Amino acid sequence: xxxxxxxxxxxxxxxxxxxxxxxxxxxxxxxxxxxxxxxxxxxxxxxxxxxxxxxxxxxxxxxxxxxxxxxxxxxxxxxxxxxxxxxxxxxxxxxxxxxxxxxxxxxxxxxxxxxxxxxxxxxxxxxxxxxxxxxxxxxxxxxxxxxxxxxxxxxxxxxxxxxxxxxxxxxxxxxxxxxxxxxxxxxxxxxxxxxxxxxxxxxxxxxxxxxxxxxxxxxxxxxxxx
DNA sequence: AATTTAGGCAACCGCCTGATG
DNA sequence: GCATCAGGCGGTTGCCTAAAT
Numbered sequence: 001x002x003x004x005x006x007x008x009x010x011x012x013x014x015x016x017x018x019x020x021x022x023x024x025x026x027x028x029x030x031x032x033x034x035x036x037x038x039x040x041x042x043x044x045x046x047x048x049x050x051x052x053x054x055x056x057x058x059x060x061x062x063x064x065x066x067x068x069x070x071x072x073x074x075x076x077x078x079x080x081x082x083x084x085x086x087x088x089x090x091x092x093x094x095x096x097x098x099x100x101x102x103x104x105x106x107x108x109x110x111x112x113x114x115x116x117x118x119x120x121x122x123x124x125x126x127x128x129x130x131x132x133x134x135x136x137x138x139x140x141x142x143x144x145x146x147x148x149x150x151x152x153x154x155x156x157x158x159x160x161x162x163x164x165x166x167x168x169x170x171x172x173x174x175x176x177x178x179x180x181x182x183x184x185x186x187x188x189x190x191x192x193x194x195x196x197x198x199x200x201x202x203x204x205x206x207x208x209x210x211x212x213x214x215x216x217x218x219x220x221x222x223x224x225x226x
Numbered sequence: 227a228a229t230t231t232a233g234g235c236a237a238c239c240g241c242c243t244g245a246t247g
Numbered sequence: 248g249c250a251t252c253a254g255g256c257g258g259t260t261g262c263c264t265a266a267a268t
Contacts, residue, residue: 016262036253060236
């Protein structure tokens with residue numbers, strides 16, 4: 001059975017927001033907050049669905065929105081993170097790293113500017129911290145794999161050992177994203193059920209690496225649950 | 227000056243996930 | 248365990264504007 005649509009289309013307005021609608025939404029949220037987006041338009045007297053109100057607020061009206069051109073630093077962060085995360089678990093996560101920027105804005109900026117530059121090879125030397133740490137010519141990455149016992153050729157055994165994973169094909173066969181290279185730092189190991197778990201070494205590598213660590217953990221769990 | 231094309235971006239759509247009953 | 252709701256997210260569309268012809 002099909003889900004009921006998020007909003008009743010009949011009588012609800014679509015398309016660009018008018019300044020009057022913006023003002024109504026801002027005033028309402030400033031007075032009452034936005035606890036329930038679905039109920040908000042009715043309470044505020046707007047002929048919009050809750051989703052539309054939420055999007056308008058988050059992407060345009062929020063007071064902490066930063067508008068204007070992206071800085072070089074912001075570009076670098078987007079490119080680096082996109083390399084790691086890809087489109088699929090990325091824009092919102094990247095947005096958390098760029099205060100005042102929205103996922104929609106970052107997504108648009110990627111598709112209209114950065115994607116072309118990356119495709120043209122203008123940013124090909126941009127590496128994430130793991131790649132930088134390993135060096136571009138590194139033979140592989142080291143992981144603690146107590147239960148898997150996978151050697152560099154991909155063969156399995158019951159032996160608990162540190163494993164050097166030599167190439168991307170092995171990673172892809174095991175459905176592990178390349179960022180598993182964090183294991184190079186000794187910050188990752190896996191438990192008996194095959195789930196990646198943390199040890200405490202990542203706490204010593206600073207805020208930036210903490211961020212990348214969390215990024216890895218999220219990415220890994222998403223990548224392995226399928 | 228008029229028309230066409232391309233780029234930029236706001237907004238919508240549909241799917242997914244977590245919470246709740 | 249299942250159905251439904253609500254919020255969140257990425258993909259995509261379509262409008263607007265500036266540049267090119």
